[in-house]
Amino acid sequence: MGQIEVQDLTKDYGSRKGIFQVNFSVEKGEIFGFLGPNGAGKTTTIRHLMGFIRPDSGSVSIKGMDCFEKREEIQKILGYLPGEISLLDQMTGTEYLNFMAGMKGLRDRSYMNELITYFELDPRSKILKMSKGMKQKLAIVCAFMQKPEILILDEPTSGLDPLMQIRFIDLLLEEKKRGVTILMSSHIFEEVEKTCDRTAIIREGRLATIENMNTLAEKKKKVYTVTFTDGQAARNFAEAAQKYEAKVLDHQVQLSAGGRPGEVLKKIALADPVDVDIKSQSLEELFLHFYDKEEA
Numbered sequence: 001m002g003q004i005e006v007q008d009l010t011k012d013y014g015s016r017k018g019i020f021q022v023n024f025s026v027e028k029g030e031i032f033g034f035l036g037p038n039g040a041g042k043t044t045t046i047r048h049l050m051g052f053i054r055p056d057s058g059s060v061s062i063k064g065m066d067c068f069e070k071r072e073e074i075q076k077i078l079g080y081l082p083g084e085i086s087l088l089d090q091m092t093g094t095e096y097l098n099f100m101a102g103m104k105g106l107r108d109r110s111y112m113n114e115l116i117t118y119f120e121l122d123p124r125s126k127i128l129k130m131s132k133g134m135k136q137k138l139a140i141v142c143a144f145m146q147k148p149e150i151l152i153l154d155e156p157t158s159g160l161d162p163l164m165q166i167r168f169i170d171l172l173l174e175e176k177k178r179g180v181t182i183l184m185s186s187h188i189f190e191e192v193e194k195t196c197d198r199t200a201i202i203r204e205g206r207l208a209t210i211e212n213m214n215t216l217a218e219k220k221k222k223v224y225t226v227t228f229t230d231g232q233a234a235r236n237f238a239e240a241a242q243k244y245e246a247k248v249l250d251h252q253v254q255l256s257a258g259g260r261p262g263e264v265l266k267k268i269a270l271a272d273p274v275d276v277d278i279k280s281q282s283l284e285e286l287f288l289h290f291y292d293k294e295e296a
């Protein structure tokens with residue numbers, strides 16, 4: 001059984017809003033991505049995991065504990081980063097972190113301080129006066145500081161600048177090495193691609209697909225741009241490589257093909273070109289159609 005189990009989870013808000021028959025599980029040590037357009041049901045699913053809402057039907061459990069019945073126990077062991085952060089505005093960042101550390105029974109504050117330094121956060125000012133990015137950093141420190149074995153992260157990098165986004169991804173990869181189980185919703189394909197083992201796409205409250213990121217690499221189309229010394233050599237090669245949708249552009253030929261690259265590369269090698277450039281389709285190109293209402 002997975003660390004996180006979601007079975008036939010349904011919450012019907014009426015007017016076709018909500019989540020319907022959602023099924024997935026997340027194994028120990030796995031990073032599971034949760035993608036989908038605005039209003040698809042990511043936050044609603046996550047709020048069930050935190051025990052904030054009770055399912056209409058189906059079940060949600062973490063480490064075998066029902067998320068609603070055992071919400072107090074579960075919230076204690078989880079690191080949680082909410083999508084919309086509401087912090088205690090009148091406190092300073094430092095007061096807030098100390099308050100939260102106290103609530104979680106965290107004695108050793110050394111990792112908390114390491115995280116503050118790592119994200120270059122100055123927690124001394126009042127939360128009210130903090131920028132969106134600063135508040136996000138504060139919430140990240142709060143979610144990670146107790147080194148939880150399970151992390152639930154709702155759009156964790158929203159509001160972070162590009163450098164901090166990279167730092168966050170590195171932190172996730174470090175946590176993964178520790179064997180932490182992570183469920184993360186996101187709108188950023190690149191961070192999902194860099195970190196997740198599997199990714200689910202939710203659309204209009206229903207799971208559209210769950211993809212394993214390793215096997216996904218094989219599904220991705222690749223575009224091979226093959227350069228020859230002259231146009232005639234390019235045209236000859238294109239003729240021989242028609243099955244790969246060959247297109248001639250002056251003395252270059254573009255081929256595109258899915259699957260493993262071995263067969264195409266052999267064909268290219270036989271033609272002895274001067275150069276080859278290979279580009280893989282991005283996760284965005286592969287997944288974007290799930291965001292298109294027309295296609296739904």
Ligand SMILES: Nc1ncnc2c1ncn2[C@@H]1O[C@H](COP(=O)(O)OP(=O)(O)OP(=O)(O)O)[C@@H](O)[C@H]1O
Nearest residue numbers: 013017018036037038039040041042043044045083
């Ligand atoms: N308490 C509620 N009452 C009625 N409808 C709700 C409630 N909470 C959420 N919804 C609706 O359920 C749907 C799913 O919302 P949810 O916040 O889970 O989406 P999301 O995938 O997290 O979106 P985003 O990417 O915009 O954050 C939306 O249509 C939303 O309006």
